[in-house]
Amino acid sequence: MRILVDANVPGAEVCFGRLGELVRMPGREIDAAALRDVDALVIRSITRLDEATLDAAKAQGARLRFVGTCTIGTDHVDQSALARHGIAFASAPGCNAEAVVDYVLGSLLTLAERQGWRLNERRVGIVGVGNVGGRLLARLTAMGIECLACDPPRAEAEGCEGFEALETLIDVCDVLCLHTPLVREGPHATHHLLDARRIAELSPGTLLLNAGRGDCIDGLALRQRLAGPADIDAVLDVWEGEPAIDPALRDLAQIATPHIAGHSLDGKLRGTHQIHAALCQHLGLPRRIGLDDLLPQPPLSRLRLQGGLDVDEALRLCLRAVYDVRRDHDSLWRESRRLGMARGFDACRARYPLRRELSTLTVELGAEVASLAPWLQAAGLKVC
Ligand SMILES: NC(=O)C1=CN([C@@H]2O[C@H](COP(=O)(O)OP(=O)(O)OC[C@H]3O[C@@H](n4cnc5c(N)ncnc54)[C@H](O)[C@@H]3O)[C@@H](O)[C@H]2O)C=CC1
Numbered sequence: 001m002r003i004l005v006d007a008n009v010p011g012a013e014v015c016f017g018r019l020g021e022l023v024r025m026p027g028r029e030i031d032a033a034a035l036r037d038v039d040a041l042v043i044r045s046i047t048r049l050d051e052a053t054l055d056a057a058k059a060q061g062a063r064l065r066f067v068g069t070c071t072i073g074t075d076h077v078d079q080s081a082l083a084r085h086g087i088a089f090a091s092a093p094g095c096n097a098e099a100v101v102d103y104v105l106g107s108l109l110t111l112a113e114r115q116g117w118r119l120n121e122r123r124v125g126i127v128g129v130g131n132v133g134g135r136l137l138a139r140l141t142a143m144g145i146e147c148l149a150c151d152p153p154r155a156e157a158e159g160c161e162g163f164e165a166l167e168t169l170i171d172v173c174d175v176l177c178l179h180t181p182l183v184r185e186g187p188h189a190t191h192h193l194l195d196a197r198r199i200a201e202l203s204p205g206t207l208l209l210n211a212g213r214g215d216c217i218d219g220l221a222l223r224q225r226l227a228g229p230a231d232i233d234a235v236l237d238v239w240e241g242e243p244a245i246d247p248a249l250r251d252l253a254q255i256a257t258p259h260i261a262g263h264s265l266d267g268k269l270r271g272t273h274q275i276h277a278a279l280c281q282h283l284g285l286p287r288r289i290g291l292d293d294l295l296p297q298p299p300l301s302r303l304r305l306q307g308g309l310d311v312d313e314a315l316r317l318c319l320r321a322v323y324d325v326r327r328d329h330d331s332l333w334r335e336s337r338r339l340g341m342a343r344g345f346d347a348c349r350a351r352y353p354l355r356r357e358l359s360t361l362t363v364e365l366g367a368e369v370a371s372l373a374p375w376l377q378a379a380g381l382k383v384c
């Protein structure tokens, strides 16, 4: 069996090498011709698998029977076309959700530091309360931060209690976090969910953060609002037209990163492992690899805090010891200047440094800061 795997899937040799002949390729280069002699395909979000590609592959004699994406998002894959071609499909729900929450916390703490506010002074609106938004809601609420949730599909299925309309969040929240999938059609379509009208309605001082999909926001309208009187802020990890993103929008965002919110090693390896399990099941084989076989020890596992820190400072210190979002912002600037936008964007992702999740860190607290324990635990740290 021949298994074609995106070059940016870590752990592929261990997970797929024992199941067949492993072939690696950059994800953006995987096209119909590349699928000719392949039985299984393992991708990330940058490989578009649409009807035309699958039809062309079939016309060239492709024998593809399984596609797995090591990502949460599935908008890059036409699942109906796969089904029509009799090709099984699997994705990796929730695999990197914790990493995205770390990214959001890191971004909020960075802006709070820059602009002189505290986390618990802000009311946060979460749009899309699934694996990512649900975890964010749980962590922020446990930290005592007021949150409002908007998720019409869940409200429809589970009842309205606990859910608000998007308009309410726009009216009353200081921070709006978008964690919706990209859905182009239907009653809950998210394409340009934040359109020009809703962007115009954001109150001065609002912070808009998008770590869902770029197309959920009208980028041109956001650029025009940000270029006006400097009254709202944006943190953008995802963009329309990736990797050739709008440089003007990048310049106007307080934090601009190259679609890496979920790029912890833990998250990526969970994704690889979930697709390994799905492929084993598809082949009728027992799962051979456990997640623990893949995850190495973190380079930093323990930290001691003492004296003179308030809650935001303590969390900022711990989070930055594990992951500093400013590094990803700087690297997008540097690499896009060096290589041009599209190549620079992809270079940051291809050479992404080792990043672990906040939960891999245990914090020891001195007596002076022992009272911070519940708050740091709520944020996702282990405390001893
Ligand atoms: N920036 C990054 O690195 C990453 C981005 N993502 C993106 O984030 C998205 C969300 O991830 P998960 O939470 O794991 O997915 P999920 O499928 O668990 O949750 C998505 C939630 O959005 C809700 N939703 C759908 N349409 C909506 C609408 N019109 N308005 C409000 N809510 C709506 C759904 O009901 C669901 O509860 C993924 O689809 C992916 O596109 C995911 C991981 C990493």
Ligand SMILES: O=C(O)C(=O)[C@H](O)COP(=O)(O)O
Residues within 6 Å of the ligand: 008, 044, 045, 046, 070, 071, 072, 073, 074, 096, 259, 261, 262, 263
């Ligand atoms: O899981 C998703 O969905 C994501 O957006 C990924 O975290 C992004 O990873 P890539 O597939 O774009 O490397």
